[in-house]
Amino acid sequence: MELRSVEELMDLLYACRDRHGLRTAALLRRGRPADKELQVAGLVQDIGQVLCPGDEAHRHERAAQAVRPLLGERVHRLVRREGPAGDDDLLRLRLAEQESRATAFDAGVLEDWRTVLELLATRNSRLGAVD
Template identity: 65%
Template sequence: MELRSVEELMDLLYACRGSWDAPGLLRGRVDLHQHALQTAALLRRRRPADKELQVAGLVHAIGPLLRPGDAAAHPAGAADAVRGLLGERVARLVREHHRSGRPADDDLARLRQADEEARAPGVDAGVLEDWRTVLDLVAARNSRLGAVD
């Protein structure tokens, strides 16, 4: 599945409510919707100017909805779904966020750290609608870059 619009992506992110991922390395299972919001909020706090990194944090957990029952395919499925809309950098971060290699990649390290930390139940990370403008910005930037190629 390839997402064609921010609206489709927002719908998918809303659909993450009530869906649970497998236990993380340090903590138990989490609601994917809250986990996405918490991960993106942590990245926004740490890297306020890096909208693509924040968006990667927001969308990194959509894989279970796209390929249920195939945990190994979740990162690649999510990356494939967002590549055309959000660009290659976001797709690469989403695809590789669980891999243990590339220790020199600061962006992947930041995403992995936020992914593990964003598993606290009851933390107020805002609402998904707060991210619509950022998603629109990243999608528009990607669209302009794609038109240049």
């Protein structure tokens, strides 16, 4: 499945069993407020549990493939966990994900992320049109 709209992505995010992605994104927003792609990677990485329930081995890959056409290569790479072991962004993403599972806090509401998702989708569609 490839996502073609923010609305489709929001539906998947609402369907997620838990809100670890929301907490991960909130933690990344605190630590790297200017890096919207990193924050969104934290937010969307859990859609794999909806796309392929029970298939933990492939959930990151499925999520990455789904968001690639909408959110671009960097978000795809981060969600897929692709890159060198010392990659700072991947390390931040993993640490934020671990912290989100260990710490309970109010991460806000999912709807607050719609504007950021729309911004990245618009930027990605413009970049794709130039290539």
